[in-house]
Amino acid sequence: MSLFWRIFSLNAAGLIVAAALLLGPVTVSTPVLPGEALVVVGGLAALLAVNAVVLRVGLAPLAALGRAMATADLLRPGTRAEVAGPAEAATLITTYNTMLDRLETERTTSAARALSAQESERHRIARELHDEVGQTLTAVLLQLKRLADRAPDELRDEVGHAQEATRAGLDEIRRIARRLRPGVLEELGLVSALRALATEFTAHGLTVRHDVHGDLPPLPQGTELVVYRVAQEGLTNTARHSGADRAELRLEPVADGVELLVRDNGTGLGARPEGAGIGGMRERALLVGAVLTLEPAPEQGTDVRLRIPLTAGSR
Ligand SMILES: Nc1ncnc2c1ncn2[C@@H]1O[C@H](COP(=O)(O)OP(=O)(O)O)[C@@H](O)[C@H]1O
Numbered sequence: 435m436s437l438f439w440r441i442f443s444l445n446a447a448g449l450i451v452a453a454a455l456l457l458g459p460v461t462v463s464t465p466v467l468p469g470e471a472l473v474v475v476g477g478l479a480a481l482l483a484v485n486a487v488v489l490r491v492g493l494a495p496l497a498a499l500g501r502a503m504a505t506a507d508l509l510r511p512g513t514r515a516e517v518a519g520p521a522e523a524a525t526l527i528t529t530y531n532t533m534l535d536r537l538e539t540e541r542t543t544s545a546a547r548a549l550s551a552q553e554s555e556r557h558r559i560a561r562e563l564h565d566e567v568g569q570t571l572t573a574v575l576l577q578l579k580r581l582a583d584r585a586p587d588e589l590r591d592e593v594g595h596a597q598e599a600t601r602a603g604l605d606e607i608r609r610i611a612r613r614l615r616p617g618v619l620e621e622l623g624l625v626s627a628l629r630a631l632a633t634e635f636t637a638h639g640l641t642v643r644h645d646v647h648g649d650l651p652p653l654p655q656g657t658e659l660v661v662y663r664v665a666q667e668g669l670t671n672t673a674r675h676s677g678a679d680r681a682e683l684r685l686e687p688v689a690d691g692v693e694l695l696v697r698d699n700g701t702g703l704g705a706r707p708e709g710a711g712i713g714g715m716r717e718r719a720l721l722v723g724a725v726l727t728l729e730p731a732p733e734q735g736t737d738v739r740l741r742i743p744l745t746a747g748s749r
């Protein structure tokens with residue numbers, strides 16, 4: 435029965451009983467006799483109880499819908515409110531679920547667009563850093579070298595320092611360019627790129643062990659980039675937030691696909707809210723139909739796991 439008819443018939447029943455009592459032969463004495471009072475109070479209580487039960491049952495699906503709406507998260511898609519209750523509630527819940535379908539699809543397409551724009555922009559900046567700034571600094575380095583050969587003795591030290599600084603700047607630029615655009619991914623493939631990443635993050639009291647299987651099933655190019663970026667953000671977080679001295683980067687085949695694990699022995703995630711980094715990981719995972727989980731590691735620290743099913747649509 436629809437919510438309208440439930441509420442209407444409850445109200446109607448109460449009013450009809452009241453009217454029938456007014457018109458009917460029933461009388462109440464003044465002062466009221468105990469027996470009469472008992473009947474009136476009992477009748478009223480019964481009516482109120484039925485009213486409360488019917489409304490509670492009828493409105494429960496709406497309360498459940500409210501909870502589902504409050505906890506909906508487009509980055510963890512797939513959860514839908516259960517369609518139940520009277521017609522109006524069921525229609526509302528179905529409409530909400532359809533709206534979620536639409537929003538999730540839109541979010542995925544716009545995220546794909548944004549991420550591919552971001553990747554190509556990184557590509558461009560990396561190329562410019564490498565080609566423009568890198569070339570200029572290389573030219574400066576050569577000039578300094580010529581200068582050093584002809585400089586009088588008292589200036590040679592200073593020119594040497596300038597050479598050092600320029601060389602450091604050049605290294606830094608190459609490092610930034612490499613981080614912006616994982617060229618190794620294109621040149622050497624995912625396995626070597628991940629091993630290089632582990633080596634790159636092994637510094638300043640952090641040791642990153644890598645266990646990257648060489649015999650992985652071939653992954654689509656887009657998926658490889660997602661794996662690389664998730665590993666990169668996972669290790670960046672380990673280095674930046676976890677206080678860990680050991681981390682592990684693992685990529686291995688599993689029953690239904692491939693799994694990436696970034697594990698550290700640090701302080702653990704705690705109750706801190708997820709930021710743009712973790713949000714970005716989730717978004718990239720969604721793009722290739724992968725599942726990202728962040729949970730406490732078995733002993734201490736954090737496990738970031740990316741499970742890529744190989745049947746899932748990959749771009
Ligand atoms: N491996 C980790 N160990 C401990 N805390 C972490 C780890 N990874 C993430 N966090 C916590 O989660 C927060 C959100 O991370 P993230 O979304 O990457 O944002 P950001 O790195 O920009 O702060 C971090 O600020 C940090 O407090």
Ligand SMILES: [Mg+2]
Nearest residue numbers: 670671711712
């Ligand atoms: Mg981060």
